[in-house]
Amino acid sequence: MTTLSRFRAVWRGWPAVARIAVIYVMSRLVTTALMLQVAAAAPSTSRFGPNPSLGDFVLGWDAQWYWTVAVFGYPSALPRDDAGTVAENAWAFMPVYAHLSNAVGLGVWGTGALVVSLVAGFVACLGLHGLLRRRLDDDAAMWSVALFASAPLAALFQVGYAEALFLAFLMLALWALAARRWWWLYALVPLMGYTRPGILAFALMLGLYGLVRWFRRRSDVLSSSEIVHILALGALAVAVGFSWQIIAGIVTGVPDAYLQTELAWRRGWLPGTEGFVPFEGWLGAAPLWFSLWGLPAWTGYVGLALIVGLAAWGLLARRVRALGPEVQLWSISYVVYLLAVFFPQSSTFRLLVPLSPLWGAAPRSRWGRIVALLLCVLGQWVWIAAMYGHGNTFWQIP
Incomplete structure (x- = not known):
């Protein structure tokens, strides 16, 4: 037996949690080295x-x-510019990550934020492995975790953003759905919903999941108790998704305070934006971006159509279907959600991070995996350098 074969035998003999811990720590060391080099x-x-x-x-x-939310809370009066338009403010940021970081750091918010993000990233890796292991062999699931932990935006596991915590809740929620541990979801849905936007995508996913289970009920029995759980959890997700808008409206006295707050960031790109219209963000951004690149505005619509078409083709691919209906339906629902509510700009790549369960569709060959891992690390360096090392303008905001 060669040294490499002995190493593989020993490695595979370790518990999954220990192997994931090694992968995660090594990934964080690589990210730290990249951040130090960029700094x-x-x-x-x-x-x-x-x-x-x-x-x-x-x-x-x-x-x-998030620090502002933890220290000062949310404004009861919306800040406005000279024209009376709602300006950027804390209502755009959910409370769970902000206050949890403050509690963990014992009032030293930065320390708490770092600890919460690091621990949440590890929990997300455990959840991803548990989710994918239901459909993939151990080797493929572990490589998916390695790519996830080293992904181009893996620095989010080490900065004061809520993405890592949301990913932890999301991976656990998808695992719970796949394992049909319904009661877990009654806690995870509110936690996700008050960590960062996206719970309405989960509500859509539950609706699609219910339909899939209904049409497959002859081969996959759908009990009456499961129907009740799916309906109740879908209703809970919808209620949580809209509750933040209601809370912001009550506190500020402005019914659409949350939507106006979110639109404040969009007005930096499209001055004069007044109200929220689903799917308008991408339709407005397409000609804008292509015009900035010196191309005719109509090419933006062509580019948008190509992006949507490629996304649909990818999400319906056999390799994605093989990950199970939970992963595929979540991915479809989240993409639809982004198309409906988001205005694509420099944060687009960060907003795509909740699609991380798709790492399970990564290459299966040894060299394909190695190349994918190297590209992930290269992507980290590019993103950290652009957003943190040289970031100083509108297209360099994470």
Whole structure:
């Protein structure tokens, strides 16, 4: 037996949680090294200045909004610009991550945020492995975890953003759905909903899941208790998804306070935006971006159609179907949700992170996996350098 064969035998003999811990720690060390290299090369024109510390990165960009929520709470009067339009404010950021980080850090928010993100990232890896292991062999599931832990935006596991915590709840929720541990979901749905936007996508997924289970009920028995759970959880997800808008309206006295707050960021790109119209964001962004690139506006619509078509083709592919209806339906629902509510800009890649269960559809060959891992690390370096090392303009906001 060769040394490599002995190593594989020993490695596979370890419990899954131990192997995931090794993968996760090694991935975090690589990310830390990349962040230190980027910080050392940061120019004076960067938002963080020359030679920023890792702590500066942890507290950078949207982390400041979460800190604001934890320390000052939400404004009872919406801030407005000189024209009377609602300005950017804390109502766009959900409370769970902000206050949990404050509690964990014992009032030192940055420390708590780092700890919460790191631990949540590990929990997300465990949840992803448990979810994919139901459909894939151990080797494929573990490689999926390695790619997830080293993904181009894996630095989110080490900064003050709510994505890592949301991913932890999401992976556990999808695992619970696949395992039909219904009672877990009654806790996870509100936790997801008050961590970051996206719970309405989960509500859509539950609706589609119920339909799939209904049409497959002869081969996969759908009991009356399961029907009740699916309907109740769907209703809960919808209620949680709209409750934040109601809470913001009651506190501020402005019924559409939350929507106006979210639109404040969009007005930086499309001045004059007044109300929210589903799917309008992408239709408005398509000609805008292509015009900025020096191309005719009509090419933006062509590009958008190609993007939507490729996304549909990918989500319906056999390799994605093989991951199970929970992963496929979540991915479809989340893409529809993004198309309906999001305005594509520099945060687009971060907004795609909840599609991480799709790492289960990664290459199966040894060299395909190695190349994918190397590309992930390269992607990390590019993203960290662009957003943190050199970030100082509108298209460099994570």
